[in-house]
Amino acid sequence: MTQGAFAGRVVLITGASSGIGRAAARAYAAQGAHILLAARREEPLREAALEVEAFGVRALPVRCDITQPEDVERLMREAQAAFGGLDVLINNAGVGLFGPVEAISEEQLRQVFEVNFFALVRVTRAALPLLRQRPGGQIVNVSSVLGHRGLPLLGGYGAAKAAVNALTESLRAELAAERISVLLVSPGFTETEFRQTRLHAEGWRQSPPPLKQMSADEVAKAMVRASRRHHRDTVLTLPGRLMVLANRLAPSLFDRVARRMVTRMAKRPEP
Ligand SMILES: NC(=O)c1ccc[n+]([C@@H]2O[C@H](COP(=O)([O-])OP(=O)(O)OC[C@H]3O[C@@H](n4cnc5c(N)ncnc54)[C@H](OP(=O)(O)O)[C@@H]3O)[C@@H](O)[C@H]2O)c1
Structure with missing residues (x-):
């Protein structure tokens, strides 16, 4: 039998x-968990399953x-039939949105909320009966540093993640009596396909990230550590943590820093 902190547990990502998400699948599998991998693209999903x-x-x-x-x-029916319940749900699927609030379309904004927020609520509700079938269930919601502090040109995305943060706090209290723990993991800049697949307001593009990015494997490792320790709130990358702290201590100073970021971060549309 496979050893590890999650040996024999069932994790849905x-x-x-x-x-x-794919890195998290490997990281939990390395700790002995069986993994249900969900996404739209079948070929990369199959490859990820082989890695697991x-x-x-x-x-x-x-x-x-x-x-x-x-x-x-x-x-959820497949999860029930294959594993007879769930131990951990990782709500990781997400999509980004880049552009000033004035320029992002309502349709884009709704799409980002649809995937990052409403679908997360849907998956969570559907998973709860399966989590209740086993002791010590856990829900890990993947947010972003931007869910803790808004930045220019990322307002639509940050708003959806801030909604996830608020929901996480409510859910944590609601499920505490059932011993289902609810965690928040907030990555900073991470090297993934995220910047290629995200939506952009017409004509707007982001310059390459100004800061060093974490690897997906580093984020996954931190997620598994938080999950093992039931760490309620994990903010990743040093700049991400500093940003959240600076915003708490000196919000108006941080507003000025944020203003400068507008010109640094964006390639504006040609007039
Ligand atoms: N990369 C960063 O810098 C960063 C920073 C902070 C937070 N995050 C958050 O981290 C999470 C993972 O992002 P990532 O960086 O790993 O980006 P990614 O490589 O683009 O992964 C996004 C994943 O979400 C899935 N997805 C998107 N829409 C979906 C839908 N409608 N149904 C099912 N699955 C869907 C995609 O799979 P399919 O396309 O196959 O469906 C893909 O597996 C997201 O919640 C993101 O907001 C990322």
Whole structure:
């Protein structure tokens, strides 16, 4: 039998076809967990499942668009049939949005909230009956440093993540009596496909990230550590932590820093 802090436990990860989710699948598998991998793209999901199986645990890739209620219901049926319940839910799937508040379209904003917030709520509700079947369940919501402090040109995305933060706090209190722990993990700049797949306001593009990025594997390692220790709130990258602290201590000074970022971060549309 596989050894590790999560030996024999069942972990469902949304957005497991790439980036942080795929790295998290390997990291929990390395700790002995069986992994349900959910995302829309089937080929990368299958590859991710093979990476998981290399650790000697079971992997079940399930094609699932979390914005589609019937996909989410089928995902939970497959989880129940294959594993008889869930121990950990990682709400990781997400999409970004770049551009000033004035220029992002309402449709883009709704799309970002649909994936990052409403679908997270949908998956969480659907997973709760399965989490209740086992002792010591856990929900890990993947937010962002931007859910703690807004930055220019990232207002739509940050707003969706701030909604995730608020929801996480409510859910944590609501589920405490059932001993289901609810954690928040907030990555900073991480090297993934995120910047290629995110939505942009028309004509707006971001310059390469100004700060050193974490690798998806480093984020996944930190996530597993938080999960093992039931650490309620994990903010990642040193600049990310400093940003949250600076905003708490001197918000108006941080506003000035944020203003300067507008010109540094963006390639503006040609007039
Ligand atoms: N990279 C960063 O700098 C950074 C920083 C802070 C927070 N985050 C957060 O970290 C999480 C993971 O992002 P990442 O950096 O790993 O980006 P990524 O490589 O683009 O991964 C995003 C994942 O979400 C999945 N996804 C998107 N829409 C979906 C949908 N409708 N249904 C199911 N799955 C969906 C994608 O899979 P399919 O396309 O196959 O569906 C993919 O597996 C996100 O919540 C993101 O907001 C990232």
